[in-house]
Amino acid sequence: MVAITLPDGSVRSFEGPVSGLEIAKNISTSLGKAALAVFVDGDMWDLTRVIDRDAKVSIVTAKDESALELLRHDAAHIMAQAVQELYPGTQVTIGPSIENGFYYDFARDEPFSTDDLEKIEARMRDIVDRKLEIVREVWDRTEAIAHFEGIGEKYKAEIIRDLPGTETITVYRQGDWKDLCRGPHLPSTDKLGKAFKLTKVAGAYWRGDAKNAVLQRIYGTAWANQKQLDDYLHMLEEAEKRDHRRLGKEMDLFHFQLEAQGAVFWHPKGWAVYRTLRTYMRNRLEAAGYLEVNTPQLVDSHLWELSGHWANYRDNMFVTGSEDKTLAVKPMNCPCHIQIFKQGIKSYRDLPLRMAEFGACHRNEASGALHGLMRVRAFTQDDAHIFCTDDQIESETKAFCDLLRSVYADFGFSEIKVKFSDRPENRAGSDDVWDRAEEALKRATAAAGIETSPNPGEGAFYGPKLEFVLRDAIGRDWQCGTLQVDYVLPDRLDADYVGEDGNRHRPVMLHRAILGSFERFIGILIENFAGKFPLWLAPTQVVVTTITSDGDDYAHTVAATLRKAGLRVEVDTRNEKINYKVREHSHKKVPVIAVVGKREAEEGKVALRRLGGDAQEVLALTDAVAKLMEEAKVPGL
RNA sequence: GCUGCCGUAGCUCAGUCGGUAGAGCACUCCCUUGGUAAGGGAGAGGUCGAUGGUUCGAAUCCAUUCGGCAGCACCA
Numbered sequence: 001m002v003a004i005t006l007p008d009g010s011v012r013s014f015e016g017p018v019s020g021l022e023i024a025k026n027i028s029t030s031l032g033k034a035a036l037a038v039f040v041d042g043d044m045w046d047l048t049r050v051i052d053r054d055a056k057v058s059i060v061t062a063k064d065e066s067a068l069e070l071l072r073h074d075a076a077h078i079m080a081q082a083v084q085e086l087y088p089g090t091q092v093t094i095g096p097s098i099e100n101g102f103y104y105d106f107a108r109d110e111p112f113s114t115d116d117l118e119k120i121e122a123r124m125r126d127i128v129d130r131k132l133e134i135v136r137e138v139w140d141r142t143e144a145i146a147h148f149e150g151i152g153e154k155y156k157a158e159i160i161r162d163l164p165g166t167e168t169i170t171v172y173r174q175g176d177w178k179d180l181c182r183g184p185h186l187p188s189t190d191k192l193g194k195a196f197k198l199t200k201v202a203g204a205y206w207r208g209d210a211k212n213a214v215l216q217r218i219y220g221t222a223w224a225n226q227k228q229l230d231d232y233l234h235m236l237e238e239a240e241k242r243d244h245r246r247l248g249k250e251m252d253l254f255h256f257q258l259e260a261q262g263a264v265f266w267h268p269k270g271w272a273v274y275r276t277l278r279t280y281m282r283n284r285l286e287a288a289g290y291l292e293v294n295t296p297q298l299v300d301s302h303l304w305e306l307s308g309h310w311a312n313y314r315d316n317m318f319v320t321g322s323e324d325k326t327l328a329v330k331p332m333n334c335p336c337h338i339q340i341f342k343q344g345i346k347s348y349r350d351l352p353l354r355m356a357e358f359g360a361c362h363r364n365e366a367s368g369a370l371h372g373l374m375r376v377r378a379f380t381q382d383d384a385h386i387f388c389t390d391d392q393i394e395s396e397t398k399a400f401c402d403l404l405r406s407v408y409a410d411f412g413f414s415e416i417k418v419k420f421s422d423r424p425e426n427r428a429g430s431d432d433v434w435d436r437a438e439e440a441l442k443r444a445t446a447a448a449g450i451e452t453s454p455n456p457g458e459g460a461f462y463g464p465k466l467e468f469v470l471r472d473a474i475g476r477d478w479q480c481g482t483l484q485v486d487y488v489l490p491d492r493l494d495a496d497y498v499g500e501d502g503n504r505h506r507p508v509m510l511h512r513a514i515l516g517s518f519e520r521f522i523g524i525l526i527e528n529f530a531g532k533f534p535l536w537l538a539p540t541q542v543v544v545t546t547i548t549s550d551g552d553d554y555a556h557t558v559a560a561t562l563r564k565a566g567l568r569v570e571v572d573t574r575n576e577k578i579n580y581k582v583r584e585h586s587h588k589k590v591p592v593i594a595v596v597g598k599r600e601a602e603e604g605k606v607a608l609r610r611l612g613g614d615a616q617e618v619l620a621l622t623d624a625v626a627k628l629m630e631e632a633k634v635p636g637l
Numbered sequence: 638g639c640u641g642c643c644g645u646a647g648c649u650c651a652g653u654c655g656g657u658a659g660a661g662c663a664c665u666c667c668c669u670u671g672g673u674a675a676g677g678g679a680g681a682g683g684u685c686g687a688u689g690g691u692u693c694g695a696a697u698c699c700a701u702u703c704g705g706c707a708g709c710a711c712c713a
Contacts, residue, residue: 203640
């Protein structure tokens with residue numbers, strides 16, 4: 001007897017071992033048809049796999065979120081079969097489901113072309129139409145190795161060899177095509193449907209290690225139905241339209257050129273956004289009790305040796321020299337901040353000491369890593385280091401998290417996730433110190449009421465960190481803020497303060513940033529707003545434009561008045577029709593167009609037109625100034 | 638850095654089989670003074686990423702190199 005407990009709590013008994021499919025059919029004929037897989041005590045199983053013990057069971061259908069994962073994994077297998085049918089001699093390696101889709105890595109000397117993708121996709125549809133049954137088989141380990149070696153699948157054989165001896169070796173067969181796989185899978189290839197598309201081909205290292213052979217990875221996306229696929233492809237188009245590199249060019253914000261790879265040439269408009277953001281941050285930090293400092297760009301390698309950067313990151317630092325000294329352009333601000341902390345004698349009364357710097361840093365990123373404003377070699381962090389006692393970690397963490405949330409809210413970011421990154425393989429400091437730091441950070445997050453997800457091994461070399469991830473307007477996640485607990489650098493660089501007891505103590509150092517870097521954050525803002533910045537951030541806030549040249553003088557008066565009120569204003573008195581000028585400034589994403597014609601000039605008014613709308617609001621100039629000034633106020637001022 | 642793809646006017650792109658380069662937008666000038674998303678005309682603008690090779694002749698074919706893009710690796 002096997003007792004099966006269903007999600008609603010009801011129990012069904014079966015004479016003997018029973019498959020998920022049989023259970024589904026037993027519940028209803030329609031469920032039997034819709035069933036794709038089955039959860040057995042929390043693990044997803046193939047529908048036909050026999051359950052020979054009492055278990056909690058739920059049937060997976062296309063409606064379930066987990067069905068997508070299954071579907072995508074099947075898509076990967078079907079793609080692999082298609083590839084091997086079309087290109088004999090190609091070896092398969094691994095092919096998992098991923099967010100929004102799947103990929104499979106192949107070993108083949110000749111690269112796949114975009115034309116190949118179309119052929120492969122067509123063959124996949126063919127395999128779907130064949131309605132091949134997908135069968136799970138348990139194989140003997142040595143036989144499996146012999147089989148895959150026999151057919152020239154070296155990578156598969158290697159995977160089996162590296163599996164722990166206790167692991168059950170399962171092979172999935174669809175038609176006469178077989179693949180080593182943990183499963184589970186759909187019952188047959190037609191269950192995949194046709195809502196999939198191969199998207200790109202790229203190189204990828206075997207087992208993700210740059211020392212290994214480069215395989216060819218084919219990416220695809222797969223969904224439960226055509227509508228979902230169309231929506232997803234539409235989202236990709238939307239993201240492309242918002243690409244900050246494209247908008248940066250269109251809006252004349254910045255450019256890059258080869259003489260300064262990975263460094264931004266900020267144009268007047270882009271720099272206006274940058275300066276506004278910096279003013280905003282400066283105000284928020286000052287209000288939160290931070291003291292702003294500024295430290296050198298070029299620092300003797302001696303200091304980097306002491307700090308541990310030389311040992312851990314020398315390859316990514318720009319190094320130069322003068323006379324007999326080796327100097328490095330700073331990749332971080334922390335060692336310099338410790339030097340300021342060490343000037344004079346600090347008392348426990350000085351703590352917590354919150355030292356902020358909009359620190360310009362350089363890191364020699366690999367050329368392939370550079371990506372517009374998002375990944376650059378020269379950038380400026382909204383960096384600060386909080387020197388404090390162990391006891392103060394909790395309250396400082398809480399205060400920081402509150403500040404961070406409030407800052408993000410000012411840009412409209414409300415959905416924030418936090419990752420907890422613990423000790424990495426390459427690190428400074430003893431395990432005892434790391435235990436202490438991780439414990440302290442855990443306690444502080446708990447005290448601040450923050451939920452975190454683990455991010456093992458991703459901490460900084462000197463301490464564990466929280467990573468704050470925000471979600472943008474089209475659902476993409478960006479990691480921006482960070483908070484790191486560091487017992488290592490104060491020790492290595494010999495920082496201390498005099499405690500209540502009159503003895504010297506080491507302070508703890510909290511490294512923290514909210515925006516991360518101004519460059520990257522502006523890139524995120526551009527994409528989030530699709531270039532349509534809120535008024536306070538917009539590079540040009542108002543364009544005053546005329547209908548005929550009669551209004552030119554008045555237009556300049558209006559502009560001067562608005563400028564006096566602190567607004568960023570342009571005047572357009574070109575000999576063009578108003579339609580033309582409205583269209584052009586709308587394309588440039590200027591939030592407010594102030595139109596002045598004969599009527600406005602005579603009455604001392606302006607007609608305001610907002611980006612995205614076609615309504616006009618005719619106001620007395622003084623009212624318009626007051627209104628726009630209020631709307632353009634930098635938050636937190 | 639690795640793999641693949643791509644480099645033609647300021648921008649977006651066309652250019653067949655190898656025969657010496659084209660469009661739209663932007664720009665300049667002229668006409669037009671027009672009330673809320675493109676008024677008309679004319680003109681200027683290019684060592685076809687760079688170097689080398691094949692050829693009577695190269696934007697086009699080959700090699701090298703630089704850069705861009707996508708993914709991988711990296712991201713203190």
